[in-house]
Amino acid sequence: MTVTTVTGRSLAPDLARGVMLLAIAVAHAPVFATGTAFGVLDGVAAFLDHLLAHNQARPMFVLMFGYALGQFAHRHQVRGGDWGSLKKLLRRRSRWLIVIGFVHGVLLPVDIIAVYGLTLLMLVPLVRARDSVLCWTAALTLLPAVLVTSGPVLLALTGAVDVAGAGIMPADLGSHLLSGLQMWPVKTVLGTIDIVPGMMLGIWAARRRVLDEPERHRTLLRRVTVICLGVALAGRLPGALLLSGVWTPPAPWAAVLVHTLTGYAGGIGLAALMGLIATRSRPGPLTAALAALGRRSLTFYLFQSAVFLALFYPFTLDLSDDVGFAAAFGIALAIGAVSIVLATWLHRTGHRGPMEVLLRRLTYGRRNTTA
Structure with missing residues (x-):
């Protein structure tokens, strides 16, 4: 029997998206921290971030985007829709994702929504x-995709660029918006290369309903979890030690490339692990809360960005110089905790995420907005 939420949705995809959002917060928060203090806690936080989240949360994000596309196509077919109408809906959805991502990307350097839309x-x-x-x-x-994603880190190792977003933020809002407008097209176009592999695998997995019906694919999910997470931990360890300043391997560039490459395996493995967890007949309260968060992933992805904008930018609270890696890690965990509480409240009061409602209305028009 497929485990579903009270809304009739399969549990595993939403659970995977919820965990993905927590990993995204952990991966993004240190980008805005430029505090010079680097103690033991900062080193531990940096190591954990680069081992578990950095360039691993994003592949999982992309995989679940592809899976959502496969679900979207499946639901459309079940309702009797043809390919022509599906193409129109997907193109309309993609254009609105670009619009939403444009606004988000001009404000923050970590947008992926417009990249999804363009891809x-x-x-x-x-x-x-x-x-x-x-x-x-x-x-x-x-x-x-690995080369594009690893490029900024490789350049940072040579001292050619500063990968910390906070380190290059203009001091006033006007200059910041102008900089965002100038950088947005390049970042969005280059970002599409990183999206394709995970997106394709996500569509493939959705066709087989691997996460929608995880009990039917338990053996596959178990193998993928063990193999992919094992490969990710082994492959990412040298890069995590390098990027956290603990150890410099003989070939740093190779460690960075392998770190990124095995991050794709880690993203797949984490999604498979969520599928296994979802096969439990009675999900616990934490599982249900994470699923509620995952069902509202667009809303709370943008919520994370709003918090980062309010805390770190020179024209807001300007905390970036006062926050080190450990503090940024703690802020990410706090954002995740608040997101879970808010998502659970929305779930219990019967409300969808406001951005999910908006995107559905923009995609379908006023009809079927509650479907």
């Missing part, structure tokens, strides 16, 4: 492509 707009036909096309597309784009 989907370009690759709508692949939503119904043959499985072999999905797998080959994922395989052929994996190396370019």
Whole structure:
């Protein structure tokens, strides 16, 4: 029997998205911290961030985006929709994602929403492509994705760039917005390369309802969890030690590339682990709370950004110079805790996430907004 939430949704995809949001908060918060103090706690937090979240949360985010596309296509087909109408809906959805992501990306340097929208707009036909096309597309784009994602870190190792977003933030709002407008097109276009491999695998997994019906795929999920998380831990350990300043391996560039590459395995493994957890017949309160958060992932992804904007920027509370890695890690955990509480409250009061409601209305129009 498939474990579902009280709304009739499968538990595992929402649970995976909830855990993904916590990992995204942990990965993003240190970007805005430029405090010079670096004690033992900062070192531990940096190591944990680079081992568990940095360049691993994003692949999981992308995988679940692809899975959502597969779910979207499946529901459309079940309702009797044809491919022509599905294409129109997907293109409309992608254009609105670009609009939402544009506003978000101008304000913060960590947007992925517009990247999702642009990638989907370009690759709508692949939503119904043959499985072999999905797998080959994922395989052929994996190396370019790793190189693009690793590029800023590799440049930072040479001292050519500063990867900390807070370190380059203009002091006033006007200059900040202008800088965001200038950088947004480049970041969005380059970011599409990073999206494709996980997006293709997510669509493939959704077709098989791997997370929608995890009890049918328990053996597969168990194998993927063990293999992918094992590969991720082994492959990411040297990079985590390097990036946290603990140890410099003989070939730092190789450690960075392997760190990014095995982050894709880690993202897949974490999603599979959530599928296994969801096979429990009676999910606990924490599982239910994380699923409530995951069901409102767009809303609380933007909520995270609003908190970062309020705390760290020179024209807001300007805390970036006063916050080290450990404090940023703590702030990320606090944001996650508050998000869980708010999502649980929305769930119990019968409310969807406001951004989910908005995106659905923009996609479908006023009809079927509660479906």
